[in-house]
Amino acid sequence: MPEFRDSDGVTWRVRRAQWPLLGAIDMASWGSSTFGVVMFLLALPLLVAWPIWLLAKLCGVPWKVVTERDGDEVAREKVKGWRASGRRIQEIVAEKKAAAVGDDVGFELRETTGTELGDR
Template sequence: MLTVTDVYGEQWTVRRRWWYDMTHVTESLGGTEALGGPLLLAVAWPIWFVAHWFGLRWRIAVYRDGTLSYEKVVRGWGASRRRMRRIADDISAGVAAA
């Protein structure tokens, strides 16, 4: 996770998005309690993590003062780290990060 301040004094955070909001999935299946909550997480998370190591793309989330500003999708751990650094450098230099 990288935190930088832009030329206007606003704080930006750039990080990989490690997990997704699954409330729509759990609600449609009867709620978290019906799925076993922690059990679902214990089973699904390792599969999700290994899938990223085998080529599933990482989502890079860019937050501006705590609010999600935009996301980028990058394939590979190293490439996502380099892209995060590039986005943070652009933000701190006052260049529109795109």
């Protein structure tokens, strides 16, 4: 998954959204205590549904491409197909990198004192 920093030090990450509630399956490995058994029983339906989800994705259900800025989601797009979603991820990364380079050109404008607006 592409992750990079722009000229302002902001971390961007672009990825496909994975299967929802995947964290619930991780909780199923919390040991053999009563809590671990309960968590496993709650995660069991998700384990059974996973092959159905995968088959749906292979049959054309769109992937969600998520763009995050410093860990906060800023955009989500649906793209049909694994390869098409990979191309879209690369396009978004290129757009964000180009915008970061473009910001360097206007850096002096952001650092003005603000008195220029009063001249009008």
